[in-house]
Amino acid sequence: MAVLNHAVSERKVENASFNKTIPAGEGWIYTLEPGQVLRIVDLEGNQAADTLFYDADKPSDHYSAVNTIQRQGNVYLSTGSILVSESGKELVKIVADTCGRHDTLGGACSAQSNTVRYSHNTLPMHNCRDTFMLQLAKHDSRFLKRDLAPNVNFFMNVPVTPEGGLAFQDGVSAPGKYVELEAISRTLVLISNCPQLNNPCNAYNPTPIQVLIWDK
Amino acid sequence: MKTLSPSKISKMIPAGGKWSTLIRRGKQITFTALEEGANISLLLYNANDLSERYNMPDTLKAQHTAHLTKGNVLMSDNGRVLASIIEDSLGWHDPLSGYTSRVLTNQKYGITTYQNERNDYFRSGEENFAVELFRNGLTPRDLMPVVNLFSKVYCDNDGNLHYVTNHSKKGDTITLRTEMDVILVLSNTPNPLNPAATYPSVPVQLTIADAEPIQENDTCLNHRPENRRAFENTWEYILLSKGGIQ
Numbered sequence: 328m329a330v331l332n333h334a335v336s337e338r339k340v341e342n343a344s345f346n347k348t349i350p351a352g353e354g355w356i357y358t359l360e361p362g363q364v365l366r367i368v369d370l371e372g373n374q375a376a377d378t379l380f381y382d383a384d385k386p387s388d389h390y391s392a393v394n395t396i397q398r399q400g401n402v403y404l405s406t407g408s409i410l411v412s413e414s415g416k417e418l419v420k421i422v423a424d425t426c427g428r429h430d431t432l433g434g435a436c437s438a439q440s441n442t443v444r445y446s447h448n449t450l451p452m453h454n455c456r457d458t459f460m461l462q463l464a465k466h467d468s469r470f471l472k473r474d475l476a477p478n479v480n481f482f483m484n485v486p487v488t489p490e491g492g493l494a495f496q497d498g499v500s501a502p503g504k505y506v507e508l509e510a511i512s513r514t515l516v517l518i519s520n521c522p523q524l525n526n527p528c529n530a531y532n533p534t535p536i537q538v539l540i541w542d543k
Numbered sequence: 544m545k546t547l548s549p550s551k552i553s554k555m556i557p558a559g560g561k562w563s564t565l566i567r568r569g570k571q572i573t574f575t576a577l578e579e580g581a582n583i584s585l586l587l588y589n590a591n592d593l594s595e596r597y598n599m600p601d602t603l604k605a606q607h608t609a610h611l612t613k614g615n616v617l618m619s620d621n622g623r624v625l626a627s628i629i630e631d632s633l634g635w636h637d638p639l640s641g642y643t644s645r646v647l648t649n650q651k652y653g654i655t656t657y658q659n660e661r662n663d664y665f666r667s668g669e670e671n672f673a674v675e676l677f678r679n680g681l682t683p684r685d686l687m688p689v690v691n692l693f694s695k696v697y698c699d700n701d702g703n704l705h706y707v708t709n710h711s712k713k714g715d716t717i718t719l720r721t722e723m724d725v726i727l728v729l730s731n732t733p734n735p736l737n738p739a740a741t742y743p744s745v746p747v748q749l750t751i752a753d754a755e756p757i758q759e760n761d762t763c764l765n766h767r768p769e770n771r772r773a774f775e776n777t778w779e780y781i782l783l784s785k786g787g788i789q
Contacts, residue, residue: 387684392599393641396704397735402639403702413686415644428702432609432639434600439622443605443773456620472594473685475620487698491610491635493603 332405336423336507338364338541345540351533352522354458356466358383359510362543364422367518369482371534372502375521376481377435377455380410380418383513386469388412389476392431402487404429404479409511413476418514423507426500430480432487433495435459436523445525458519480521481506483528497527552751556583556731558744559666563675563728565590566721568781571629571754573718574692578745581693581711582734584642584668586676586686587617587625590724591784593681595619599638599688605769609698611636611690614766616722616773623777624770625725627763629754630718633711637691639704642668643735652742665742671730679726692717693747694734706736720754720763722777 340346343366349355351374359365367376380390391413396402398411406424409417434440437456441449456475463470482500487493508516522533555577556562566572567590574583589595598620606615613631616624628636648667649655655664673683693711696704733743757764764774 387682389684391641391686391688393639393688394644396639397641400704400736401702402698402704413683415646432600433604434598437601437620437622439620439776440601440605440618442776443601443618443622443769447772447775472620473596476687477598477600485604487609487702489697489699491608491697493607493609495604 332407333425333427334406334423335425336366338366340539342541343539344542346537348535348537349518349520350535351520352453352458353520354462355518355538356462357516359419359514359516359540361510361512364507364509364541365516366505366507366539367481368503368505368537368539369426369500370502370537372504373482373497373500373530374534374536375483375523375528376536377478377519377521378481379459379476379478379517381474381515381517382412382416382418383515386467386474386515388414388416389474390418390478392477396431402431404431410479417511419508419510421506422509423505426482426504426506428484428499429506430483430485432493433480433483433485434477435519436521441525449525452524453522455519455521459517462517495526495528497530550752554749556729556747556749558731558746560731561666561671561675561729563679563726565724566727566751567724568721569754570751571718571720572727573716573750575748575750576693576711576713576715576745577748579709579712580743581715581745581747582737583692583747584689584730584732585692586672586689586728588681588726588728589619589625590726593679593726595621596685596687597625597690603638605773606767609639611638614762616763616770617690618773622773623780624722624773626719626721628717629720629763630716632715633693633717635695635710636717637694637696637734638688640691640694640696640734640736642672642689642730643732644669647735666732668730668732671732672728675728675730679728691734696734696736704736706734706738722774723781
């Protein structure tokens with residue numbers, strides 16, 4: 328079992344400047360200013376929040392999973408983790424976490440990867456990559472498919488074994504668990520609240536998440 | 544019949560070197576470590592649609608693995624097989640550690656410059672890739688997690704990454720077979736997690752030749768049902784990209 332780096336937040340919901348529920352299968356895009364804190368709440372438990380980050384001042388510089396895990400020498404994210412971009416720029420830092428472990432390797436589900444992983448007839452099923460593409464297409468014409476780098480899966484449990492195995496497991500999150508990210512630089516956050524029904528990443532029942540923001 | 548072009552291409556990538564090239568489907572590429580401790584970082588793009596590229600998460604989760612060896616395939620973000628690993632003397636190649644940046648290269652091995660060292664200055668994966676991507680109409684925006692051939696990095700139960708020293712020996716080989724027309728992009732630069740104090744890079748030999756046609760009992764095709772479905776997606780794409788009525 329991974330080291331679960333729990334840290335409870337002192338921030339109060341009534342002081343948040345932004346408070347929104349994202350239903351299962353929906354997306355959200357938002358630009359955080361430096362010092363703003365974003366909380367993502369797993370309202371009903373065992374929900375995967377697929378999340379990408381971009382340098383808001385240079386959207387061609389995407390979050391880099393491998394730069395992030397290389398820097399911290401660990402594949403899981405928790406309190407203290409600093410998420411960096413492809414160029415090495417520090418984007419956000421995890422400042423509170425009641426779940427304790429988040430995935431960097433599983434990426435997003437897509438119609439195409441569903442056909443590979445499950446069966447060809449899963450092609451029409453709703454998926455995170457479609458949500459990402461729809462959000463980016465509506466947001467800003469500068470974004471293209473090439474900007475979809477591997478994302479973070481908050482609340483998702485993808486254990487890697489010393490023998491080099493990898494599995495998707497139900498497990499570490501529960502109703503009300505949350506993670507808080509403080510923006511180090513101006514960061515565009517893109518979330519897909521995962522609609523995957525074919526594996527236990529959402530306990531076969533995708534549920535809403537909540538996002539709250541506190542100003543500096 | 545005389546031919547002006549040889550049927551086999553041989554290419555040596557020196558320590559710190561870089562290379563990119565178009566390779567059509569149905570070729571096999573053998574990488575041979577010419578000294579111990581090799582690491583060559585690799586990226587693949589669909590030559591006919593550069594927005595389609597090697598995708599680390601889709602490759603790993605479909606094959607339930609966090610390392611790559613014979614039988615595994617390198618999948619794109621469109622659920623297709625860009626290349627298969629058809630031979631491997633090592634058993635473990637690293638998809639997790641990424642490439643060396645200029646900052647990390649300077650921090651670990653000291654500042655070297657062309658002005659002082661001429662062509663012996665220490666190259667970084669970041670800059671090698673930037674140049675080779677740009678050569679192919681791409682930019683650092685298109686940088687994605689790489690495959691580090693010849694390196695072994697494993698995770699302990701707490702998720703900590705461990706680089707294994709003395710993993711690859713002189714003469715170790717890995718052979719890829721292209722399943723689509725690809726742009727192959729290479730940077731022969733150190734694994735970022737290699738703790739060696741002196742710049743650890745050694746030459747790697749590439750040999751490229753026509754591959755044997757894929758058979759029903761192919762190791763990569765039969766490795767997992769997921770692999771077969773990815774091949775089916777690939778074959779559908781290739782069929783659709785061929786002309787119809789002439």
